[in-house]
Amino acid sequence: MADVEFQQTHLNDVSLEGDITVPGAPGQGEDEDEEQPSTLDEPVRETVMRDLKAVGNKFFHVLYPKQSRALLQEWDLWGPLILCVILAMLLQSSDTVDKVNDGGPEFAEVFVIYWVGAVVVTLNTKLLGGSISFFQSICVLGYCALPLTLALIVCKLILLGPHTTAMFTVRCVTVLVAFLWSTFASTAFLTEYQLPNRKALAIYPIFLFYFVLSWLVVSHQS
Amino acid sequence: MAARPGWQQSGQMDSSAVIDMDYLDSGDGSGHDTNESDIEHDSPDSKDGKSGLYTSMQKNVASFMFERGREQAKRAYSLYANIDFLRPYFDVEPHIVRSRLLNSMLPRKPTDERQSVPRELYGPTMLVFTMIALLLFQMKTANHAVEEGTLMGTAFGVCFGYWLGVSSFIMVLSYMCNTRIVMMQILSLLGYSLFGHCLVLFLGTVIHTSHDHMLFYLLWGTLGGLSTLKMIAVLASRTRGSSQKMVMCGIVAAIHMLFLIYLHFAYHQMVEEISFLEGVGPHHDFLKKEPIHIISSTVKQAAEMKGH
Numbered sequence: 001m002a003d004v005e006f007q008q009t010h011l012n013d014v015s016l017e018g019d020i021t022v023p024g025a026p027g028q029g030e031d032e033d034e035e036q037p038s039t040l041d042e043p044v045r046e047t048v049m050r051d052l053k054a055v056g057n058k059f060f061h062v063l064y065p066k067q068s069r070a071l072l073q074e075w076d077l078w079g080p081l082i083l084c085v086i087l088a089m090l091l092q093s094s095d096t097v098d099k100v101n102d103g104g105p106e107f108a109e110v111f112v113i114y115w116v117g118a119v120v121v122t123l124n125t126k127l128l129g130g131s132i133s134f135f136q137s138i139c140v141l142g143y144c145a146l147p148l149t150l151a152l153i154v155c156k157l158i159l160l161g162p163h164t165t166a167m168f169t170v171r172c173v174t175v176l177v178a179f180l181w182s183t184f185a186s187t188a189f190l191t192e193y194q195l196p197n198r199k200a201l202a203i204y205p206i207f208l209f210y211f212v213l214s215w216l217v218v219s220h221q222s
Numbered sequence: 223m224a225a226r227p228g229w230q231q232s233g234q235m236d237s238s239a240v241i242d243m244d245y246l247d248s249g250d251g252s253g254h255d256t257n258e259s260d261i262e263h264d265s266p267d268s269k270d271g272k273s274g275l276y277t278s279m280q281k282n283v284a285s286f287m288f289e290r291g292r293e294q295a296k297r298a299y300s301l302y303a304n305i306d307f308l309r310p311y312f313d314v315e316p317h318i319v320r321s322r323l324l325n326s327m328l329p330r331k332p333t334d335e336r337q338s339v340p341r342e343l344y345g346p347t348m349l350v351f352t353m354i355a356l357l358l359f360q361m362k363t364a365n366h367a368v369e370e371g372t373l374m375g376t377a378f379g380v381c382f383g384y385w386l387g388v389s390s391f392i393m394v395l396s397y398m399c400n401t402r403i404v405m406m407q408i409l410s411l412l413g414y415s416l417f418g419h420c421l422v423l424f425l426g427t428v429i430h431t432s433h434d435h436m437l438f439y440l441l442w443g444t445l446g447g448l449s450t451l452k453m454i455a456v457l458a459s460r461t462r463g464s465s466q467k468m469v470m471c472g473i474v475a476a477i478h479m480l481f482l483i484y485l486h487f488a489y490h491q492m493v494e495e496i497s498f499l500e501g502v503g504p505h506h507d508f509l510k511k512e513p514i515h516i517i518s519s520t521v522k523q524a525a526e527m528k529g530h
Contacts, residue, residue, distance in 0.1 A: 120351070
């Protein structure tokens with residue numbers, strides 16, 4: 001210990017300012033500049049717009065899925081929350097509000113299916129040996145429900161018209177396309193981190209998750 | 223360094239200067255109070271010494287509290303969020319899962335040699351979730367309405383309750399009948415035997431028959447019977463004594479087959495019968511009606527209509 005010198009003057013010059021860094025939090029990727037400007041003094045509008053742009057960027061990646069890390073590196077749960085609330089609200093409308101059918105169970109049902117389903121699929125992916133983190137997987141599964149949300153909006157517009165067999169067929173086809181799109185988009189992002197000989201085992205619960213959501217969408221009668 | 227159980231258990235060995243002082247001072251395993259009394263006796267009476275000591279004690283307490291909090295959070299996380307103990311049961315390949323699914327419908331005659339049971343949870347878990355999805359499919363098709371709770375909650379409760387509850391019951395039964403099988407094998411065996419149930423539910427919902435349930439009974443006997451036979455053959459091969467075998471196999475077979483009947487009749491609407499009684503059109507017109515109650519109230523309505 002005798003040859004160790006303590007540089008007291010150097011320690012006194014160290015700046016104590018900086019952002020709190022939490023490993024794994026959004027915005028903490030390796031490629032980013034370490035000296036980020038402080039966001040405490042910026043206007044709220046700017047903060048909100050930045051987050052909205054990030055959410056919009058991720059929606060774009062879901063609509064044009066290709067293997068990219070945009071959804072994974074800077075994950076967030078705003079998009080999944082927005083989609084879940086839209087899905088639950090649109091699925092819960094009921095013509096008769098009475099003791100049996102007051103719309104409440106539909107909202108809770110969709111909420112539980114959405115989040116518990118995403119958690120179960122994520123746990124399965126991790127147990128199969130996937131190298132993806134928990135919240136990254138939830139983020140991808142949540143965002144990839146966008147095609148189904150758009151299909152639900154289209155179905156609601158179709159249901160405003162006459163209820164014929166042809167319209168029912170159109171709704172089925174729309175939801176089927178959305179279901180395949182959601183499944184394809186999520187597998188494009190998630191299976192990259194799975195062992196190659198086990199991709200089928202990881203894809204099946206994702207298929208089941210979006211199948212249940214699709215069935216809720218197609219069976220909804222306003 | 224003497225052993226200090228109190229400090230070691232709390233995991234503070236590398237955190238605060240109080241421990242360091244105790245270590246330098248004595249190794250007699252004394253507690254915190256002794257440290258404080260030592261400090262009081264050893265510190266000088268001057269104001270500078272006391273304030274410096276007070277500041278360093280403040281910092282030590284703060285770092286101690288932070289470390290304690292972090293340790294507790296880590297312990298809670300490792301206890302409740304560690305799923306690594308399940309990893310070996312999900313270590314399986316797709317072709318193995320496929321062959322196990324097919325073998326769950328192919329019973330082998332029990333012999334003195336014990337039939338092997340894999341300890342795997344991926345296939346059973348996915349089958350339970352598939353059954354939940356099929357029940358939802360069935361309930362939504364039949365406009366089944368649950369007065370309290372949700373359709374999803376009902377399906378979850380029924381499927382997971384059956385898998386875990388009946389597995390526990392079989393565990394108790396295997397203890398009483400001296401069957402050589404462990405809990406993980408029972409979960410795997412019962413889980414894979416739900417494949418037959420899933421097939422029956424799927425075919426029974428997709429193929430609508432008019433007025434009767436002959437197709438369902440046919441599927442119940444063949445597919446349900448095959449998966450039940452497979453399960454009881456495995457259990458019989460692992461049980462010694464004919465009376466124990468009969469008790470074990472009889473009870474398990476009865477529960478398994480009756481569960482399939484319950485799944486079909488509790489959540490399936492006799493759509494064609496009601497539409498026949500009410501004189502409405504084909505199936506898709508029925509879907510536009512108000513949601514109706516479960517089978518008991520439906521049967522009551524049908525009986526009232528017949529009486530009128």
